[in-house]
Amino acid sequence: MRFKFFVAFLTVALLVPSFAKADAEEILRQCRLAITDPEKIDQNPILAGIDIGFCFGYLRGLSDYSTGTAFMSEEQKNMIKSCRPERVDNKQLARIVVQFLEDNPSYHHLEQTTLVALALKQAFPCS
Structure with missing residues (x-):
């Protein structure tokens, strides 16, 4: 541990x-x-x-x-892992989260942490 x-x-x-x-x-x-x-x-x-x-x-x-x-297992962590570029500012992050939430109302039952992680993963997937 x-x-x-x-x-x-x-x-x-x-x-x-x-x-x-x-x-x-x-x-x-x-x-x-x-x-x-x-x-x-x-x-x-x-x-x-x-x-x-x-x-x-x-x-x-x-x-x-x-x-x-x-x-979480490593597999679970990889499901929400994102690779944000260095020069992304807070306003851009907010736009990404707002857009994700507006586009995915069926996810609104999830916790905030999960929603933000999913939005960032979609916007900034790791290659």
């Missing part, structure tokens, strides 16, 4: 920095703001809301993915 965890951690540690736009200082700043005194947030509520939303969204997305794939 520890070896599997180590392999998963190492994979994330090696892959995430190459794709993620946020570095350690940025995510630390954003997440500190999410747990800080409300008076700091009141200084610039619009930017604070963006930063807090990014922190929570980033954490939730990675947490959902990690939890959702924890007990």
